[in-house]
Amino acid sequence: MLLLKFLQTLVKALNSDGTPGQVAAGMAIGLCFGLTPLVSLHNLVVLAVAMLTTVSFPGVMLGWAVALPVGFMLDPLFDRVGLALLTSDALAPLFTWIVNTPVVALSRLNNTIVLGSLVSWLLLLVPAYFLFRFLVSKYRSELYARLERSKAFQAIQASKLWNVYELFRP
Amino acid sequence: MTWIRWKALLPLAVVLLLVVGATLLFLDPAVRRGVEYAGTEAVGAKVDLASADVTLREGSIALRGLAVTDPAKPMTNLFEAEEIVFTVDPVPALERKVVIDTMAVRGLRFGTPRATSGALPARAGAAGEGPGALRRAVDEWRSRVQVPPIALSTLTQSVNVDAISADSLATLRAALHARAYVDTARAALLADLQALDPRPTIDSAEALAQRLQGASLRTLGIGGVRQAVTDVRRTVTALGQLDDRLRAFQEETRTNAKGLTQRLEAIPAARQADYAYARSLLRLPTFDIPSIGPQLFSPVFAQQVGEVLYWARLVERYIPPGVQRQFKAGPSRVRASGTDVLFPKANVYPDFLARLAELSLTIGGADAATGAYAARVEGLTTQPAVYGQPTRFALSRTGGRVGPRDVSITGSMDHRRAPVQDALDARLSGITLPVVAMQGIGARVDLGAGLSELQLRRTGDSLDGRWLWRAPRVTWMRDTLAQPRATTAALRLVEDALWRAVSRIDSVEVEARFEGPIDRPRLGIRTNIASAVGNALRDQLGDEVRRAEQQVRARVDALVDAKVAEARTKADEVKAEVEARVSAERARLEAQKVALEAKLRDLVRIPGIG
Numbered sequence: 001m002l003l004l005k006f007l008q009t010l011v012k013a014l015n016s017d018g019t020p021g022q023v024a025a026g027m028a029i030g031l032c033f034g035l036t037p038l039v040s041l042h043n044l045v046v047l048a049v050a051m052l053t054t055v056s057f058p059g060v061m062l063g064w065a066v067a068l069p070v071g072f073m074l075d076p077l078f079d080r081v082g083l084a085l086l087t088s089d090a091l092a093p094l095f096t097w098i099v100n101t102p103v104v105a106l107s108r109l110n111n112t113i114v115l116g117s118l119v120s121w122l123l124l125l126v127p128a129y130f131l132f133r134f135l136v137s138k139y140r141s142e143l144y145a146r147l148e149r150s151k152a153f154q155a156i157q158a159s160k161l162w163n164v165y166e167l168f169r170p
Numbered sequence: 171m172t173w174i175r176w177k178a179l180l181p182l183a184v185v186l187l188l189v190v191g192a193t194l195l196f197l198d199p200a201v202r203r204g205v206e207y208a209g210t211e212a213v214g215a216k217v218d219l220a221s222a223d224v225t226l227r228e229g230s231i232a233l234r235g236l237a238v239t240d241p242a243k244p245m246t247n248l249f250e251a252e253e254i255v256f257t258v259d260p261v262p263a264l265e266r267k268v269v270i271d272t273m274a275v276r277g278l279r280f281g282t283p284r285a286t287s288g289a290l291p292a293r294a295g296a297a298g299e300g301p302g303a304l305r306r307a308v309d310e311w312r313s314r315v316q317v318p319p320i321a322l323s324t325l326t327q328s329v330n331v332d333a334i335s336a337d338s339l340a341t342l343r344a345a346l347h348a349r350a351y352v353d354t355a356r357a358a359l360l361a362d363l364q365a366l367d368p369r370p371t372i373d374s375a376e377a378l379a380q381r382l383q384g385a386s387l388r389t390l391g392i393g394g395v396r397q398a399v400t401d402v403r404r405t406v407t408a409l410g411q412l413d414d415r416l417r418a419f420q421e422e423t424r425t426n427a428k429g430l431t432q433r434l435e436a437i438p439a440a441r442q443a444d445y446a447y448a449r450s451l452l453r454l455p456t457f458d459i460p461s462i463g464p465q466l467f468s469p470v471f472a473q474q475v476g477e478v479l480y481w482a483r484l485v486e487r488y489i490p491p492g493v494q495r496q497f498k499a500g501p502s503r504v505r506a507s508g509t510d511v512l513f514p515k516a517n518v519y520p521d522f523l524a525r526l527a528e529l530s531l532t533i534g535g536a537d538a539a540t541g542a543y544a545a546r547v548e549g550l551t552t553q554p555a556v557y558g559q560p561t562r563f564a565l566s567r568t569g570g571r572v573g574p575r576d577v578s579i580t581g582s583m584d585h586r587r588a589p590v591q592d593a594l595d596a597r598l599s600g601i602t603l604p605v606v607a608m609q610g611i612g613a614r615v616d617l618g619a620g621l622s623e624l625q626l627r628r629t630g631d632s633l634d635g636r637w638l639w640r641a642p643r644v645t646w647m648r649d650t651l652a653q654p655r656a657t658t659a660a661l662r663l664v665e666d667a668l669w670r671a672v673s674r675i676d677s678v679e680v681e682a683r684f685e686g687p688i689d690r691p692r693l694g695i696r697t698n699i700a701s702a703v704g705n706a707l708r709d710q711l712g713d714e715v716r717r718a719e720q721q722v723r724a725r726v727d728a729l730v731d732a733k734v735a736e737a738r739t740k741a742d743e744v745k746a747e748v749e750a751r752v753s754a755e756r757a758r759l760e761a762q763k764v765a766l767e768a769k770l771r772d773l774v775r776i777p778g779i780g
Contacts, residue, residue, distance in 0.1 A: 037503060037505045044189065047182075047185065048182055051175065051178040051181060051182045051185070052174060052175055052176075052178050052182060053173055053174065053175060054172065071505070072505065075508075078506075078508075079506060079508050079509070082509075083509060083511075086495075086509075087495065087511070092495070092513065095511070095513050096513040096515050099266075099512065099513050100513070100519075101265065102264035103264050105264070105265040106265075108266075108501075110510055110512065110513065111500045111508050111510050111511075112500065112508035112509045112510075112511070113500060113506050113507070113508030116508075
């Protein structure tokens, strides 16, 4: 059922009324939930941005789903990135301010995984947006039309599985 | 096209409210888990907490059913507390800092048994850090400082000198080393002699002496004579200087010989060390009174002092000095924990601070610590440099019908800057001291009620500690279970003599001193039992031990004498060779010098020359 839900999200995001730019922006933002530890203060801010801007929300979910396993896999890398930043003498005043400032300190940006993954996501944000926008456009103009004509897709559409999927469609 | 989705404001507010609600709902279990996790990480053994109750309005937290496992004894709790209530300053909490204004502890009990083991599973990659690594380091220190007990059994057997292996003898290594160095020293000495280069000066003097042989005013003329006098004086001076250098070189060859003498002199010292080593292999009893204390009490005090070292080093780990970055393991979560890097800064809240903790505690039962106590801790913090005050603590006994008469523990930890300064003074009088097995003597001593005094001073990595037990009325027991009686009549006599010697002792005093680097302090133990044991052993076993020692020495000598003699012979040969060469050069030099001085005397007699 989870897989079906994922497929539903995927299809909904890619075929929704949103422009490729909105879907790509949603996906790029959604990467944050998967790449960084979920229970973090910055994720509340990112969630607010995702909800208050007109980015595609299914796109956010899709980005999250795609990035979740990647986040776990890349933890050792994030740890090294975070440690390098946290041990940099030039940035020490910034982090000293962060960990000694009310509320800001709750962000846990002095944790190597949180900081490393957040910085990595911020660096990926713009390239990911352009990549996703390109891929969504390509999908809509070329792949979807071909998929629609494929026997497998039609078979799925004709199957009970599709009916179940339809139940979940908004 | 608008970029803002205003209609999402309400759902967002709902989401935020849900987050806040969930946080409040799960705050108690989160605090409970946090205490268990942080405590376990800090102590190196399982910490269990039955429940945590956070009252935000009052800023108070109550922890109930806290059980902290003793890392050295996983089936025993270091302590248990029924309830700990403290008030927390809410402002620092917004910086993820815990500042406790007051704390009260109720129902504190020490050394209670556990239903399940509190040992932590071995973690991969944690070999070089954490409490586990500290525990291993302390265990390693314990095994190093423990002295084997007195062994009488070795005297019943013929001394097995075959156990002494040539490979393990330092004398042999020193002799081989000296022998191998002989050739190096010879080459170096000859090179130095060549560098002195005496031949040209001597040859030149010889040539001058020959040239002036039979020379006179008539053959040389007045100018030639003056020139000859100048030449002779200069050459005689040069010969004198060369002779000084050759004499110095000769002296160096005789005394040092490019380090060869030093290597030869190391052999007797190595031989003495080998005698001691070989003696220790055979575990012959010693009569040396300072050595007997450690043989009797080192297992007991290694255990006790080891715990002091463990906690002293753990404190250093969690309360580091200065305001440098600090590293600690990140939180436990599904994702990797990572590392939390702390950035201490002066004049802000430290990461953890208990400004004042007043503990009124009762230790139940009928054991050594039973009674009522009052404790006070001021300024306990993980970042003393940030807080700016040393931590002070004091504990005293306030009552109780059983247990010690008087307990007074005071101490301080000043970790504001390096070097850290720790001090602890503990005095427990009327405490029940343990029953100690006198290994090797076949006896146990019940020290009974007495005084236990611990003084500890730490400055940086240097530790100076003293632990004293004074037992005024002890009870001796023969311990034939732990150490069965000797099988020979002779040794039974020795055992009986030892028993008579120790069982007459009414009051026992044992003092352990541990000083030196905190990771490997020396442990010395002094006790009044030692002199009784030493004298009894000397009376009974003096002749046997002396005979055994002679056999040991003879065995060591037999194993090393040939190589030592060879090294000495070779060294003497080299010295003799070099000395002979130098002597020959000096003899030639002296002959030329005498000839030239005689000629000079002749020449200066000529009128107008002298």
